[in-house]
Amino acid sequence: MYRFLLSRRWVGLHLLVLVLIPTFFFLGRWQWGRFEERSADSTRITANLAAAPVPVDRLDRVGASVPYGDRYRLVTATGRYDTAHQLVVRRRTLNSRVGFYVVTPLVTPQGAVLVNRGWVPAGATADASPQVPAPPTGQVTVTGRLRPAETRDNTGIRTRSGLPSGQILLIDTPRIAEGLPYAVFGGFVELTAQQPQGGASPELLPPPDVGAGGGLNLAYAVQWWLFIGIAVGGWVLLLRREARDLRAERASQAVTAGAAM
Template sequence: MYRFLVTPRWLGFHLLVLAIIPAFFFLGKWQYGRFEARSAASTQITANLKEPAVSLESVDTVGGTVPKAMRYRPVTVTGRYDPAHEVVVRRRTQNSRVGFYVVTPLVTSQGAVLVNRGWVPAGATADAHPRVPAPPGGEVTVTGRLRPAESEDDTGIRNRGGLPPGQVLLIDTGEIGKSLPYQLFGGFVELTDQEPQAGPAPDPVPRPDVGGGGGLNLAYAVQWWIFIGVGVGGWAMLIRREARDLRKAGQESPAKASV
């Protein structure tokens, strides 16, 4: 009755089922790994945001890199803004509007740190320099969230040259630092407060949305694993149906022969 299982058509079907089981298993495992990574990152960032501010020098160094465990850690740093070397970062959306981040070096006794002072709307054209409020003069104490230098891999933004003067696509401290007369700390600071306060100022960058901690990836993982059960269940159902049809055909043949 089950000799049909070794026919070429069914052998191909068996191979397909045997192929999708490990494929779906590893796809689910991959999504589960992304869930774990995003959940860990979400938990770490949420915890960091609740921590009291510490000095920038205690968590970052000139020419160094910001450890992942320190992302969004509140920090304080004192220095003087250098508006002559300020840059604006293109294609940054805030409140559903496209504009620029305003990044100004803050020069300290140990070096300088890039400070993202906030967001301003785009100018009349894509290449026009936006109107940017000036930073406060004199010594300033900045409080903000520590961020690692941006890269193409982290942001999904493709960097390119040929931009108007004073405009960049990424807050890449290594690249921006090449044109500066002083060394930079490895990360940059996303401004949340400063003393003394400025007058007109860019719109503050909102707190990061840590999302659901990778909950969507967990749903995808479970979905792939459910597909394994669906595939195996469908395979078994088709075998039973084929065997039933052959049995029924075999029962009808003798009856027709006797007639």
């Protein structure tokens, strides 16, 4: 009855199922790994956002890189804003509005900290400089989320030359530091509060959306593993259907032969 399993068509089907099972398994395992990675990342960022602020020089220093695990930690720094070297970052959105981030160096005794003071709307044209409220004068204490320098790898943004003066595409701290007259901390600070507050100011950025902690990857992992059951179940269903059809065919032949006799 089951000799048909050795036919060329069925051997091809056996091989296909044998290839699909480990493929679906490893795809599910890869998505599970992404789920674990993103869940851990989400937990870490949530804890960093909830932690008490610490001086920036406890987590970062001049010429260094912000440790991966310290992203979004709340830090404080005290110094004076240097508006002469202020920059605006093009093509940044807030609530679906296109505009600029405003990056102003805060000069401290330990070195300058680049402070992303927030978002301002775009000017009349793409290349026009936006209207940027001035920061407080004199000594200022800022509190904000510590961020690593932006690069093409961690943002997907490609920088280019020929931009209008004072405009950039990435908060690439080492590159920005090349044009400044003082040493600069390795990361930058995303402002959440400052004392004194001053007058009008750029719109502060919201905290990061930590999402579902990789929940989508978990769903994909389960989906790939369910495909294993579908592949095996389909193979069994086709096998049983083929066997049923063969039995029906043989029964019909037996009835025909009996009638002929």
